[in-house]
Amino acid sequence: MSSERILVVSPYPPIRDGIGSYAVQQVRALRRAGNHVEVCSPEPSAAHHHLDTRGPKGALALGRLARRFDRTILHFHPDFFYEIPATPTSRLTTGTALALALRTAGNVTIVLHEVDHRWAAPTDPSAKATRAVFRAAAEVAVHVPEHRRMMVEEFGVPAERVTLVDHGGDFVARVPDDRAEARRILGLPADGHVFLCIGFVQPHKGFDRAVAAFGDLGSAGASLYVVGSVRVDDPLTADHVAELERLAARTPGAHLRLSYVSDDRFDRWIVAADTVVLPYREIWSSSVAERARLYGRPVIASRVGGLADQLADAPGIQLVDDNVALALAMRRAVSGAASGSPADGSTERASAAWSFADGVDRESVQAEVRRRAGTGSASRAARRATSAAGTGSASSPLRRVPTLSLPPAASARPGVSTVKKLIRRVIGWELDPIREQVSRIQRATVESVDVLDARVDELEDP
Amino acid sequence: MAGERPRSPVAWPLVSDRRIALVPPRYGPDVIGGAEASFREVAAGLASRGWEVDVYTTCAIDHFTWANHYPAGDSHDGDVRVRRYPVVNDTSGADRALVDAMVARGEMPTLPEQERWMNDGLRSPELFHALIDESDRYRAVVVTPYLFWTSFAAAAVAPERTIVRPCLHDEPQARFELFSPMLEGSARLWLNTEPERDLLDSLFPGHAPGDVVGEGVTIPKEADPAGFRARHGLGERRFVLYAGRREGAKGWERLLDTFSATVRKGNLDLALVTIGVGDVHIPADVADSVFDLGRVDDRERDDAFAAASGYLQPSALESFSRTIMEAWLTGTLVIANAASEVVAWHCERSGAGLLYDDDNELEQCLRFLAEAPEAAATLAAPGRDYVLDNYTWEATLDRMEASLEQMP
Known part of the structure; x- marks a missing residue:
């Protein structure tokens, strides 16, 4: 076995980051294979080096460091290298510098986590x-076939340089528990179907969709746990968290556990679950799915990004295209009909959702009717749970109003972004408090309407 | 890091039932600090019971500068193998200062701010990677105390075999969400006292299984109080003792202020003797009542405890307080800050300590010592049995081994 000097570029522990967790397992495997491995992270961490890798200056500094190694493995996410937001101008300068840096660094492997194909x-x-960045690498490692196609066809990377790697290739199980033990440790009920949504809580993860789809399954003894922490402290995420809290509070059996989750606790949650739910609105690929696969837990996932490709060959996977299909898949999981659902990963579309694989009975059909309608004579709690994210809530029109956010200080025209940023900086002290106040008023109004709605319910049905 | 060479492929030894790694931020006979001294005793004690003990630590001796003092590499401390790795301290400190200022204002930093705070100070990437390579070889990896980067980073490497000895204090940082995975996701916790468990229960209700293992105190051989007095020119003068780190966080400065103020009021036939590290700024007008002896060896420390009329513990942030045990072992009364729940708990359980809530109460405690020495000695008497009943190394190591047996 030949030993190499390898530089790994990635976010890194003890900062909590999914890509960092991936990188540390890769580093462990490389070191155990006898290589000398050093790590460079964008911020101070347990990495040997840290440097701000963003922009042309960061790219060139990275290039200088990489030249000291036989090989560089670069975990690529645009946020690590490009300014945020990335304008065409900044992409041009950063991309040029990064391509130059990678070319002079020699043997570079890019592990692709995310990139917007529109950049090509x-x-x-x-x-x-942008294309030059990926073409400068000796190898581009991707996790799903769709990304392989994109790299070859849209980014012009020679096909022989794009390799499809198993996302979970370096993953190892961290907990020895069985389901009962994991539930005992986590304080979960021993019985009943447990759904799990886990990961950083962000709007694009769509955990609110899972709570809404869960609906009244609590009455069947099921529970849904949304577990994770909030990493991004912007108003949009704060609103999302508030919405999740409201939804969970109104949905019997739904539990929101907002806390920092250690790696082994993360795995313990997965072991404890009967079904892992990935209701993402957008995602490239999912480490959660890999860990669920590692422990043999069924997954219900939305068909977005590269998930369909990533999960294509995995057993126990159901892909859904919309909220109704998600609700039906969860209902089937509870009723034990999951084995009768499409096991080949085919889509459950809303139009097909009326078919009941487990036999049709009035109660289940009626429940589904109520779920879709968000109204009717279901129990008040279940009705509220369903309607809160659906169409029947009195506050729904208010909830649909997008949160006020400032337009991005970016432009395709050279120099305009700089001017916009300057203006933003100058007027920020006036605008930011107004924006925050509007968001607060919006949240407060929603809460007030919901309280009034509940009081009306009580008056109607004391 | 520079200087490392490419390694040859190695065969990884299987985990041993009797192999343990300890990860303190500092380690060595010259390191000042109760937790650090205790951990060294744990290492030696487990080694004497047949455990193969490896200590993973930094090259630092001083927790203010974190300068690399010891050479990196392997050495031995008796039967304990010590593996030292350099400290990297190359950040500006701005993130740490920002969060400290927020905490001082009573604000809670966000998780990203907490993360930047943690990484804006001492780090030891080589120590982290050594554990990445070798943690699988150990039955357990024990990290301590909770607040330090070494503990935080090391606990993330192999949580399923990590025991955290948090030495938790009731301080704002203990409420940081940052520490939740370490305290909730590790295999077990080693706690010093029941009040520490109570604090943990309140802050992290989902914490990992915790064992109150306590801490051991070495029983001193025969002490020589008269020799101590003679060596330091104290004659027959009665004195109170403070031993440890002389710094604000330990309550030292306020203690000196109050003692000085009491002396200035007159009629206090009592001196203050202090031993340990840190700068001592003695007011000129009380210079003949305060004696700074600096660092002393263990024998001299034991003699100082035996010669003192009382031992002062002004710190509000104690997770065990080894020094009050040392005082009680020599029959010396403890006078302690009631703000430390742990020390108050010890004083109440043993019956051998007085507590004060403010400067006036401390002044009265000092006057009691000065004016009623026989009563003070009587009060102190049960202290020794309290320590012998609860905190010998034999009993502590028994509890630690019992806890280790619970590890998967």
């Missing part, structure tokens, strides 16, 4: 520079 569109003035 012929109409994008920075496309050439």
Whole structure:
């Protein structure tokens, strides 16, 4: 076995980061194979080096460091290298510098976690520079076939340089528990179907969709746990968390556990679950899915990003296209009909959702009717749970109003972004308090309407 | 890091039932600090019971500068193998200062701010990677105390075999969400006292299984109080003792202020003797009543405890307080800050300590010592049995081994 000097570029522990957790397992495997491995992270961490890798300056500094190694493994996410938000101009300068850095660094493997394929569109003035970044690498490692196609066809990377790697290839199980033991340790009920949504709580993860889809399954003894922490402290995420709290409070059997989750506790939750739910609105690929696969837990996932490709060959996977299909899949999981559901990963569309694999009875059909309608004579709690994210809530129109956010200080025209940023900086002290106040008023109004709605319910049905 | 060479492929030894790794931020005979001294005793004690003990620590000796003092590499401390790794301290400190200022204002930093705070100070990437490589070889990896980067980072490496000895204090940082995975996700916790468990229960209700293992105190051989007095020119003068780190966080400065103020009021036939590290700024007008002896060896420390009329524990942030045990072992009364729940608990359980809530109460405690020495000695008497009944190393190591048996 030949020993190499390898540089791994990635976020890294003890900062909590999914890509960092991936990287540390990779580092462990590389070191155990006898290599000398050093790590460079964008911020101070347990890595040997840290440098701000963003922008042309960061790219060139990274190139200088990488030249000291036989090989560089670079975990690629645009946020690590490009300014936020990335304008065509900044993509052009950063991409050019990064491509140059990688080319001079020699043997570079890019492990692709995320990139917007529109950056390679012929109409994008920075496309050439973006393509050059990936073409500068000796290897681009992707996790799903769709990304392989994209790299080859849209980014122009020679096909022989794009390799499909198992996302969970370096993953190892961290807890020895069985389901009963994991539930005991986590303080979960021993019986009943447990659904789990786990990970950083962000709007694009769509955990609210899972709570709404869960609906009245609590009355069947099921429970749904949304477990994770909030990493991004912006108003949009704060609103999302508030919404999740409201939904969980109104949905019997739904529990929101907002806390920092250690790696082994993360695994313990997965072991404790009967079904892992990935109701993502957008995602590239999912480490949660890999860990669920590692422990043999069934997954219900929305068909977004590369999930369909990533999970294509995994057993026990159901992919859904919309909220109704998600609700039906969860209902089937509880009724034990999951084995009768499409096991080949085919889509459950809303139009097919009326078919009941487990036999049709009036109660289940009526329940589904109520779920879709968000109204009717279901129990008040279940009705509220369903309607809160659906169409029947009195506050729904208010909830649909997008949170006020300032337009991005970015422009495709050279120099305009800088001017916009300058203006933003100058007027920020006036605008930010107004924006925050509007968000607060919106939240308070929603809460007030819901309280009034509940009081009306009580008056109608004391 | 520079200087490391490419390694040859190695065969990884199987985990041993009797192999344990200890991870303190500092380690060595010259390191000042109760928790650090105790951990060294744990290492030696487990080694004497047949455990193969490896200590993973930094090259630092001083927790203010974290300068690399000891050479990196392996050495031995008796039967204990010590593996030292350099400290990297190359950040500006701005993130740490920002969070400290927020905490001082009573604000809770966000999780990202807490993360930046943790990484804006001492770090030891090589120590982290050594554990990445070798943690699987150990039955358990014990990290302590909770607040330090070494503990935080090491606990993330192999939580399923990590025991955290948090030495938790009731301080704002103990409420940081940052520490939740360490205290909730590790295999077990080693706690010093029941009040520490109560605090843990209130702050982290979902914490990992905790064992109150306590802490051991070495029983001193025959002490020589008269020799101590003679060596330091104290004659027959009665004195109170403070031993440990002389710094604000330990309550030292306020203690000195109050003692000085009491001396200035007159009629206090009592001196203050202090031993340990840290700068001592003695007011000129009380210079003949305060004696700074600096660092002393263990024998001299035991003699100092035996010669003192009372021992002062002004710290509000104690997770065990080894020094009050040392005082009681020599029959010396303890006078302690009631703000420390742990010390108050010890004083109440043993019956051998007085507590004060403010400067006036401390002044009266000092006057009691000065004016009623026989009563003070009587009060102190049960202290020794309290320590012998609860905190010998034999009993402590028994509890630790019982806890280790619970590890998977």
